Amino acid sequence: MAAGGAALAATAGCLGVLDDGRPAAYSTPAAEAFDDVVDARWLSENRDSVALLDVRDESAFDKARIPGAHRFSTSAMLESHSAETPDGFEADPGAIARTLSRAGIARDDDVVVYGAASGLWETYAIYTLNAVGHRGSVSLLDGGFSVWEAAGEETTSAAPSASETAYEPAIDTGVVATREFVAERVSEDDAAVPILDMRSTAEYWGQDRRGDLDRFGHITGATNLHFVQSIDGEAGRLRSPADLETLWLDDAGLSDDGEPAITYCQTGVRGSVGWFILDQLGRTDARNYEGSWADWGTLSEADGYYYTTGEGTGTVVDTFA
Template structure:
């Protein structure tokens, strides 16, 4: 995503301070934070810093150079490699490694947690989805705009490594946020999908033109609608689009309704977590992330009921903000 650093340079100083014209700085609040329950901005975080736990999903080098006080590192590889996978015997989850990391960060299952990255992007929402899948009981929120906004607005930062904490994190897996391959297969046949299925990859991947990974087939789940994840993010500001824009994208143009079951997928469930998060904020009763995504579906066979479609201009592409 494009960096928001230059656009936010004018916000340096105390968080929430006004510029020379008496206007609030760009980093003070964000439209999504004002509307959505699980989105916060720098103003809110400054006022509630002592009441939440922080997880930083940036790379290790960036984390070492400077972090928000109290933040602990939550590495991408740990989220991606140790949580769950689709196997020949079905979906298997092992939360022990993540639970240990959360314990070392002093996090318990009922704590309120704020996740941040460099800006607002896919690893942040994947971390939030992961904690929800672990059955986290407290509120897990996104810092809209991430560390870039916080730092540019004059928020306090520290560089020394955080000390390991003593806590016990007990995961209680919540499968209601996860779509397994069998859940998807049960809702798809050769004629289409019985529930909305959202492909969060690029149109080229969706059509099978951009072939990624050592897979047997390329294209999209039959009946899926393509909605590239980048459309949900304002890349100039480095944060989520406004609720009004997201409503236009997801509810109007994609035609989704909060009373439907919806499934998001991509290549590895990471990009799809953006869609999962947005729909969750819109109050969808049942929204799921296909954990295996195309890296799993692309290895399967239509003979076993795992239908797919391939070819340029097949399916439906929603390109509101493409």
């Protein structure tokens, strides 16, 4: 996961330029087509009407950021706001609520999330806010801070300030696929709904083994679609809507027929990219498996948690691999 994020950040400098000298990703096709994607041009015109969350590391945030932005750390996102337990799914979004409160964000505020480019932690932040019941819009800044800065837009290193709010979360399980939600839709031979494994193919086949787990491979019936295929690494932005439709709707066969679609990875972070893309493409019931393989890999087929392993197993979509 870290290597994938680093690769995306490293390519964010290859932005290309428009005739006016601004980076090509200053205006993006995804921002024109999708409800929850904005570009630097839009943000430049609407910055005063939204709250900003920056998911970059602390050193990058301290050096320069978009004025008004508050940092949403990856540790805060991952800090036990939900967990699979022997007694089922439990949620405690207190750490996230405290972060949003200190940033002066209320549940009805419209929020824009950005990182260095468009990648996995940005979509995980958007998923996280949806999961804790945020009522305002939560959008991705396509191209991220790299584009904003390269376009000559205003930045600051001054300490952010805000009037603290009393953020009261209310978990929305409509975007979350729990362990049992997945298990109820998976049999020994197949899955009853589309399940997308957003990890690398080596992880999907059980060759790249991560974590101290009992088993490695993929949820039976899941299709492998590595998350990086949805991102234009050279431009540091989402692929065009036409490319995303080809990847997800045509090649992965995910037209919306009213059934849920589930995404997952190792910890839910990479899975959030798929959740976000499906949501933008109009999938009415897209869910991210919060526990992902870090949870499923600890379970047993004897209890109905089926998995498949081995090179060449399953289905791999590699359109933009």
